[in-house]
Amino acid sequence: MELELIKTFLFYLTLLVLLYTIFLSKESNQLTQLFLVSSAFITILLILVIEFQIHHLLRSEFRIPKTLIYILIVIPICIHFYKFRNVILNSNFIFIIMSLVFIGFALLLDLLTDAKILIMSSSDSIEEILSIVGAFFWILYYIFYSFRTRKN
16 A cells, blocks of 8 residues: 555654764764664654554464554553653654654554444545654654754
């Protein structure tokens, strides 16, 4: 599906922005560097989930409920945001909040349609569009964060 490629491409671009900022920025603040490295790992996690469809694989092969899989994927993300909350709050955090809202709605839609609580004929397309918008805000956040570290 082409929509999934757009989302994946945006996350790969985000990873490139993060790697550029980590290795080529003159930022010497250790907390900022740790935040960037952790953000890169979270972005890699999201790429792996998208590329390998981990939630579908674990569900079909091991009969693990999708809800449990999503919870296990979200735990490191929540730890990341909790640990670096002060760094995030001192940045253009509206972009990352918007990203999380759109990605969260995509996950919620996936869970509701999978459980047959909500029945929509175009739910897969809507879910992909929500994820793409979330990925777009994700990359915007890190682009602006990268510019901020270059100014310092």
